[in-house]
Amino acid sequence: MKKHIQTIKKIVLTTCCSFTLVIMVNVCLGSEAFAMRIGSDELKQTFIICVITSAVVHCVLRINFASEWMYHTVAFSSEFLSVFGVGSFVLKLIPFTAEVVIGVSIMLLFVHLFCFTMIYCSQKITADEINECLHKQGGRKEDRHGKDN
């Protein structure tokens, strides 16, 4: 049960981040061809796309990938497929034209990089805390290691 709640928490968090970023990027690019006019229907549909994309990415990233490149390639591909699969073919919100595909892909890349940079930063904080703990215990361990050698 606890595990499921944590999964939902992660999906909600990713949805909130990505939805905010999509709207912000869309507002900034307001006059561009691939930016959509935001009404209440578009907002709801964008939110649905964000929820589905977050859930899909969360499921896909449960797989243990051999390299960091593979991890990001699969993550980005699943984001791309979910956004266009749901956005273009189910909700008919995003027109599937070359111009829009390129524009939305750039937006998607921006959101992807932002979200994963946030995850990396949070992990860096954890790593620093662990390194501090290790540093405190360092002397004792180095002594033991010296004896072994």
Add this chain to the structure above:
Amino acid sequence: MKLIIEENLEQEDVEIIIKCSMLDERLKKLIAQIRAYSFSIKASKGNETKSIALEDIYYFESVDEITYLYCAHEVYECDKKLYELEDSLRTTSFVRVSKSVILNVDWMSHVKPLFDGKFEASMQNGERVIINRHYVKAFKEKFGL
């Protein structure tokens, strides 16, 4: 803290009794170290079989259903399964960091994050071990985080 050491030639095994009002974090760590000290694992290398003290082990790795035990410079084969070791080493400085590795955090020199949600632990002998993101929570708990 009062420390009483009694030497007695008739005593066959070392006996440690801890008397306290309540177990705190420091005491739990001390108990974990005592447990690690009193625990050794039978391992083999070729025809030679020896008992390895837990504190000398850097990590355990399971490859093709065989469990290997890594010390500073030697690798031994161990007859126990990884899940058995995980169970018996729960209260020590060992922690499961991936599907195939149990790591001794006492021999870790530092840790760094990777771009795919994993961590990479550098050991004091220069070896590197990947900490899978599914095991990060338990790993952090070992450091009280």
